Amino acid sequence: MKSALTACVAFAAAANAAVQGFDVSHWQPTVNFAGAYSSGARFVFIKATEGTSYIDPSFSSHYTGATNAGLIRGGYHFAHPGQTTGAAQADYFIAHGGGWTSDGRTLPGMLDLESGSSGQCWGLSAASMVSWIKAFSDRYHSRLGVYPLIYTNPSWWSACTGNSNAFVSTNPLVLARYASSPGTIPGGWPYQTIWQNSDSYAYGGDSEIFNGDLAGLQRLAKG
Template sequence: MKPVFIAALALIEGARASVQGFDVSHYQSSVNFAAAYSSGARFVIIKATEGTTYIDPTFSSKYTAATSAGFIRGGYHFAHPGETTGAAQADYFTAHGGGWSGDGITLPGMLDLESSSSSQCWGLSTTSMVAWIKAFSDRYHSTTGRFPMLYTNPSWWSTCTGNSNAFVSTNPLVLARYASSPGTIPGGWPYQTIWQNADTYTYGGDSDIFNGAMTGLVQLATG
């Protein structure tokens, strides 16, 4: 089953179903995973790597704590497009926490695509950006058997990829939009798989909403 269609299973089960989750990094020095789980959250995405030189120093401890608390969990990679190849960054990610296993509790890795402090599109043309993302995605897929989730916001995707629809049939969309609804979905995706709906969450990090029922979330972590 191609990953982007996994959410369809959940939508069929219940059009209004959703599952609360969140994402964290070293910026959250302490996270009470047990309390978050008790509150109803069921998944968490944890920063693992950035570029080809940075490993989040809190990744391992957070990943272990999330697992112990019963979460479906996974890692994410903050992309530095153009600094090194997409394939090189995918390799770095999988080597330092970004792997995947069809065990029902491990999410596909997430590629975090957003601006740097100095460059919105990292100095790449829209064509080069799409090629870079594809190189990362293809290498991750060849290594793990899954395509990574792609995290982006509508403005960045439109500006930096030309609103490319090249990933609709392969990569689940994690949509960042801080509003009361997801709004217009970029890139030709029919819907988002996960919606980052706020940049604050009670137990730390950002709030994420899986677009479907718990069975669909488990399927996303199973393949």
């Protein structure tokens, strides 16, 4: 099975190409998906799960709304590293909205890595965090045939993984950085696949920019 990054290589060189997207959760109970599509957005990530015990109550309605609006869509999982295994959380995510099929409209799931109730790095050493992420990623890949995207910000990735480059050849990067440019890319990734450039989007949630053209986004969805 080719790596999830293979589909991204062709559009990486298209530095001037970009596709607007966004992400949402239950914190945005009402989202104007049709308005977002009309304004030029073509994709959305929707929160599905946390850990192994939480399902976002708005996931189903958001997913239906995004589908009806014609958006390419996918689920994301807010990780609770160390509380349960990476494999167990991948299974829970897949069972509750994080699945994927090569239909050109479903994005591979996204693993959301950031600080939580257990502190910035969830009580794990950098080596243990890398192992946890790998366990999640490998289980997702073994079950669905694609690797999940990894969402992180540079400070978290540096502090909690030691700026690991272990995922460069497998997992596309979703970079969170609210600035005028993506800046320095962490973890040895040569570029970000998606840039979360703002925590405010006109039609709901956070703004995200795909680093390529629509055909490249469709290739990512197809795996």
